[in-house]
Amino acid sequence: MVDNDSVPQDQPPSSTDFSAKPQSHALIIGGTGMLRETSLALATRYDLVSVIARNSNRLNDLWEEALHAGLRINPLQLDYKDEEHLATCLQDLQTQFGPVKTVVAWIKSNAEEANAIIAQHLNQQSIPVEYYDVLGSLHYKDFEVDEEEREALFARYPQVHYHQVKLGLRQDDTDDEPRWLTYEEITEGIVAAIDSREDEFLIGDSEVSYF
Numbered sequence: 355m356v357d358n359d360s361v362p363q364d365q366p367p368s369s370t371d372f373s374a375k376p377q378s379h380a381l382i383i384g385g386t387g388m389l390r391e392t393s394l395a396l397a398t399r400y401d402l403v404s405v406i407a408r409n410s411n412r413l414n415d416l417w418e419e420a421l422h423a424g425l426r427i428n429p430l431q432l433d434y435k436d437e438e439h440l441a442t443c444l445q446d447l448q449t450q451f452g453p454v455k456t457v458v459a460w461i462k463s464n465a466e467e468a469n470a471i472i473a474q475h476l477n478q479q480s481i482p483v484e485y486y487d488v489l490g491s492l493h494y495k496d497f498e499v500d501e502e503e504r505e506a507l508f509a510r511y512p513q514v515h516y517h518q519v520k521l522g523l524r525q526d527d528t529d530d531e532p533r534w535l536t537y538e539e540i541t542e543g544i545v546a547a548i549d550s551r552e553d554e555f556l557i558g559d560s561e562v563s564y565f
């Protein structure tokens with residue numbers, strides 16, 4: 355019998371709470387901040403959405419909201435800069451829930467190795483995976499992500515179909531200054547990018563330029 359009192363309340367529930375293997379499984383890396391609504395939106399389209407982030411309270415809130423809506427979120431509390439933990443976690447995830455069909459990766463540029471580790475693991479799956487790499491505005495400012503280098507990295511993993519999703523600017527009227535996207539627009543855009551399967555997808559009306 356499970357003693358509920360012994361479960362720390364600020365910890366997200368263990369992923370072993372899900373008994374059945376999902377028919378369709380998505381993974382969102384960094385899905386509790388700007389992409390929180392994206393996590394929920396994808397949970398309406400996939401049987402299970404695994405979400406990676408560090409903060410257990412934010413993961414727990416997301417899990418609870420999904421549960422109340424009858425959706426399945428699998429919270430994975432880890433720091434993707436911890437390469438060993440990330441690799442183990444991906445291995446366990448695939449063993450427990452089967453292959454991932456779609457990945458949305460919102461990974462900070464200070465964790466470059468994370469992309470390679472994830473691609474390496476996904477490449478061993480029994481089915482191909484669509485990988486949507488979300489590039490934010492800081493990417494344009496600091497040129498921290500070399501787009502061609504990133505594409506070359508993923509080209510080494512044929513089971514992983516790489517897509518770039520760029521966060522741009524929205525212009526409501528021709529006379530208006532372009533503005534940042536809202537989180538709602540980002541969610542709609544990511545869902546549209548997944549539907550389109552395009553290699554490059556811009557959310558917004560124009561790219562961000564710092565020049």
Ligand SMILES: NC(=O)c1ccc[n+]([C@@H]2O[C@H](COP(=O)([O-])OP(=O)(O)OC[C@H]3O[C@@H](n4cnc5c(N)ncnc54)[C@H](OP(=O)(O)O)[C@@H]3O)[C@@H](O)[C@H]2O)c1
Binds near residue numbers: 410432434460492521
């Ligand atoms: N172009 C546009 O129109 C537009 C519009 C809005 C926002 N943005 C961009 O969005 C940015 C805001 O987002 P943000 O990145 O600051 O925060 P954020 O939206 O909270 O995204 C970070 C996500 O990744 C997780 N995360 C971060 N580091 C992690 C790590 N080492 N290991 C595991 N998970 C990690 C965070 O959760 P934990 O912290 O719990 O780990 C969170 O889920 C802005 O800087 C802006 O550039 C752009």
